Amino acid sequence: MxxxxxxxxxxxxxxxxxxxxxxxxxxxxxxxxxxxxxxxxxxxxxxxxxxxxxxxxxxFDAVSTALSRGTAEIFHQLNLWSEIRQYATPLQQIHISEKDRFGQSVIDAKQEKVPALGYVVENHWLxxxxxxxxxxxxxxxxxxxxxxxxxxxxxxxxxxxxxxxxxxxxxxxxxxxxxxxxxxxxxxxxxxxxxxHEDYQQTAVVTNVVTEKQGLMAFERFMPTGPLALLPLIEKRYALVWSLPPDQAKAMIELSPQDFLVHVQKNFGHRLGAFTQVGERNLYPLQxxxxxxxxxxxxxxxxxxxxxxxxxxxxxxxxxxxxxxxxxxxxxxxxxxxxxxxxxxxxxxxxxxxxxxxxxxxxxxxxLLRTFSRPSEGWLGLRNLGLVTFDLWPSAKHLLSVHAMGKGAYVKLGDKPDETI
Ligand SMILES: Cc1cc2nc3c(=O)[nH]c(=O)nc-3n(C[C@H](O)[C@H](O)[C@H](O)COP(=O)(O)OP(=O)(O)OC[C@H]3O[C@@H](n4cnc5c(N)ncnc54)[C@H](O)[C@@H]3O)c2cc1C
Structure with a gap:
């Protein structure tokens, strides 16, 4: 043995x-x-x-992961970061909004005084x-x-x-x-x-899309049916993760590419111009x-x-x-x-x-998920107020950015940190 x-x-x-x-x-x-x-x-x-x-x-169809700065630092200590970074997209801003609501908020790397809030990498490359x-x-x-x-x-x-x-x-x-x-x-x-086991009664539709405009901003858009996230990738693509009730998610992947893009456009809006192309769509039940x-x-x-x-x-x-x-x-x-x-x-x-x-x-x-997924109207107003005040309240925003950057609980393997991450 x-x-x-x-x-x-x-x-x-x-x-x-x-x-x-x-x-x-x-x-x-x-x-x-x-x-x-x-x-x-x-x-x-x-x-x-x-x-x-x-x-x-x-x-065109790969799943992607947003790596926090803390994760990038740990990969640096493992001597892997410079290679992963070759095809990783630095996140300069994260835009948070709610469909059909006034409130929105932006977390900015410059305000946080860091080179990037995090990095998006395609899983197959990682x-x-x-x-x-x-x-x-x-x-x-x-x-x-x-x-x-x-x-x-x-x-x-x-x-x-x-x-x-x-x-x-x-x-x-x-x-x-x-x-x-x-x-x-x-x-x-x-x-x-x-x-x-707690079933969120949501399934994520995961795919990549091409949009008219491209930048280094990630988007998190909350809707009564679930959040829609767009993460910028290299070569003018966005990774899309759209959480929906299971039957709606299934219906979304059965649509033609054109009809699917119409739905995404309708729900996301025109911040990135027109959605022009979509890859293979996959479903991930969420628990x-x-x-x-x-x-x-x-x-x-x-x-x-x-x-x-x-x-x-x-x-x-x-x-x-x-x-x-x-x-x-x-x-x-x-x-x-x-x-x-x-x-x-x-x-x-x-x-x-x-x-x-x-x-x-x-x-x-x-x-985060429960606050923005409750269907009651009264709650919607409260959330809207939440997002507006959130934007005016730097310490709450800072807290969210700390989580996004993975700085909350910093773990070191002992080597010298990389100041450029
Ligand atoms: C749509 C989506 C988007 C996500 N985005 C992010 C993100 O942006 N940032 C982030 O931090 N996280 C993200 N996550 C979470 C992240 O993907 C997971 O945390 C991560 O994949 C967990 O990896 P794992 O290796 O633990 O599990 P898995 O990826 O499930 O790997 C488990 C492995 O074990 C093998 N296995 C199973 N049973 C056995 C067995 N009996 N014997 C031997 N091998 C076995 C399987 O074949 C598999 O290869 C996302 C998740 C989803 C679903």
Missing amino acids: TQYDITIVGGGSVGVTLACALARIAQLKILLVEAAPMKGFCTAVGVDVVARKHEYRRY TSVLLAQLQKTSVECRSPVSITAVKPINEGWEVVLSNTAQQTKDVVSTKLLVGSDGSHSSVRKLLGIEAS LIQAKEMVRPHCVLLGNAARTLHPVAGQGFNLAVRDIAALTALIQRQYQRQQPLGDLQSLLNFSEQRQKDQTKVVQFTDT
């Missing part, structure tokens, strides 16, 4: 970022398993290693940079491999892994098991960790899922497995990156002091240290 120090289950953006961060700690034996095929990437014995082409391609980095490390990757069973052993876990392509099984042992396997985490279920425990002896949940947030405030990945930085710092300390990995007290301390930030982000996202 092969023994690992750390086994990361789930090679999404969170699992791969963690693997890149941990790979900097020399001599840790790390395994990453991913259920979906990671073609051309696997280093596992018996799987062909095909050279991956690491280059930017202009996708993942491509992370995977290319991972290939340079000694982290062992296996895919398509799923975790199917776990058993506690002295100082760790015995883990059963199933290769779905080859119909084979393998058993490994690990001192620390990390569940970064998404909203419906198998690790969470196998360990019997309960999770609360708030929160694991009731983030740690167990020799086990940690991260990313969507720990908490899945509504994308309205663009916080899910940013929050997970701060968790990754804090966990990496803990493992680094334990490794240097030759302490056992994954002891419960250290993991509980880590979880407690991160709780304040996590609670704030969940509350902020939830409040």
Whole structure:
């Protein structure tokens, strides 16, 4: 049975970022398993290693992520930022408005005295940079491999892994098991960790659009049916995330491209001129899922497995990156002091240290969404007043910008900060 120090289950953006961060700690034996095929990437014995082409391609249909400045800083400390930044769009302003209402507000990088409020990056480019980095490390990757069973052993876990392509099984042992396997985490279920599920009764329509005008301003437009966000991308495109009741979202993706653009135009208005082109439209059902425990002896949940947030405030990945930085710092300390990995007290301390930030982000996202999604007219007036006073009230705006920039709970990996971020 092969023994690992750390086994990361789930090679999404969170699992791969963690693997890149941990790979900097020399001599840790790390395994990453991913259920979906990671073609051309696997280093596992018996799987062909095909050279991956690491280059930017202009996708029209890709999902994008708004990275906070705090996340950019952590990627800088991992020596990944300069590459990610090549195809990231700096956010100079965030415009917040409500359909058919007077109130609007703008958060401005200049007023906040920062080079950018954050950066928008297409997920395929972010993942491509992370995977290319991972290939340079000694982290062992296996895919398509799923975790199917776990058993506690002295100082760790015995883990059963199933290769779905080859119909084979393998058993490994690990001192620390990390569940970064998404909203419906198998690790969470196998360990019997309960999770609360709250259905927002909304589904996000995600696509890219081309508009007549282009800038470095992001838009968040609140409507009684749900928020519509537009994030600027390089090459004159905007990433669109439109949260709607599920039946309306489904209807939106069944419309012809032209009819869909007419609906977007009608709801968003003419700030960006005409909407001229749209890519493939995809649906993402939106839920708030929160694991009731983030740690167990020799086990940690991260990313969507720990908490899945509504994308309205663009916080899910940013929050997970701060968790990754804090966990990496803990493992680094334990490794240097030759302490056992994954002891419960250290993991509980880590979880407690991160709780304040996590609670704030969940509350902020939830409040933002609920405040602007209540259909009652009286409430609409109050919200309208809220947005107007919000614009005149610099400290409230500053608070929102702090969340947008991910400065609220700054986590450092220890290297020199980049003043240009
Ligand atoms: C429309 C939308 C827009 C968003 N925009 C933003 C934004 O602007 N900013 C931001 O910070 N966040 C944003 N988010 C949130 C962000 O996308 C998530 O926080 C992030 O994707 C979480 O990544 P993850 O790796 O934890 O989960 P996932 O991306 O779900 O990855 C989990 C991985 O685990 C694998 N897996 C599952 N089960 C197993 C198993 N049994 N064994 C092995 N592997 C397994 C899966 O194949 C998958 O690859 C957005 C989310 C949505 C839906």
